[in-house]
Amino acid sequence: MSKTLHNGLQVLELLVTHPQGMSLTEIAEAVGVHRTVAHRLVRTLEAHQLCRRDKFKRISLGTGLVRLAEPVEQDLRTLARPILEELTDATQATAHLVVRENESQVRMLMIVEPHQARMHVSFRPGQMDPIDRGSAGLAILAALPPTTGEREEVTRARERGFAVSHGEISHGIVGISAVVPRSGTEMPISIGLSLFEAPDEDKLGAEVVEAATRLAAQLG
Template identity: 55%
Template sequence: MTDNDPLKRGSKTLDNGLQVLEVLGDSPNGLTTTELSERLSLHRTVTDRLVRTLEHHGFCRRTQEKRIVLGNGLVALANRVQQDLRGTARPILEDLAEELQVTTHLAVQETEDTVRALIVIPPRHSRIHVGFREGQVDPIDRGSAGLAIMSMREKQPGERDEVDTVRERGYAVTKGEVTPSVTGISAPVPYRNEPGLLSVGISVFEATDEAHLATAVVAAADALGRELLR
């Protein structure tokens, strides 16, 4: 049994069920039971049993075309995650999105090597903006959100030189590292507590005035840090 074996980590059935949700999350048009079985390398009967259990809890559903998609039960569940943090951060991100007319986001360190987009706010009145889903997980050493978070940690062997630059100027800028042709500007949130290290950032197709954008992002990150310390 290897270290990656789900039986060694815990419940194999639960592991399979979570993999169903992960695969469906990457399949916006849904999958048939057969397609899902093939993706997971599971017997069709086992897959069908997993899907029926998840359906019972509202975590997935079947369309009229008999394709399996994620269910609305996940939305309610996700909204309960870090409610206090979400409630505090959302108006700050909304104000930043409207001020700059860009997509804003709050990222949290998920593991030692990854960050998760906990909140994503598009501008309400912009005809064109960058779009990506809440919950997206990316490598911590790729993209401005991860570099901003890394800047709050002790310097580590092999880390990118850009992290020191973030420590010096207070924000990170990357281009095309997570999404092609998209520039990210993120600042660390000066707050150290649960749920972990945080960054506030924006995603734009073109950063015509990087200094102005960065100043606004840093101000928003500082404002969130002050609110969280209250």
């Protein structure tokens, strides 16, 4: 096994769990290498756009990782698109596919907007949100075992089979999401809707759960 490659991958794994960034000294101490070695590792990762430094010299993950993940996520998007399109046609609401990015964040992987609705919610693909805010993250947390101090909304989502949020990501927007049921080793995914009002949360929740179940079957 290549020790240098191993250490470089350790740096990336560390940065995944520290979305706010880390100093070079913190990285060196966590990996167990001299600061000079950590500097070389980071410079190499920077050259491949796998990490970056901000104006305070804190190091975080870089955009090059998105490019590397693209082939894997492309298969997921290909399978999910027709399901999201059917969901948005049935509800006339914006449908979204969200993945867990790290311990504290989720990422909007795909957005499908309704064509016939007079008004609809719009999001930017790639948008990052806190995992404990918004229906997508709450649905993913609800798929995990209960924890002490978890939000009441997570507990409620575990009981209902889908999560509901009100104005947590965007003011005045209702979110309804369900986790895609998969084995514990797979990347957590949720399917959901964003809309201005939800007069029948249970009906919309059932639509979302059905879509999530269909995607799970497609993924195998």
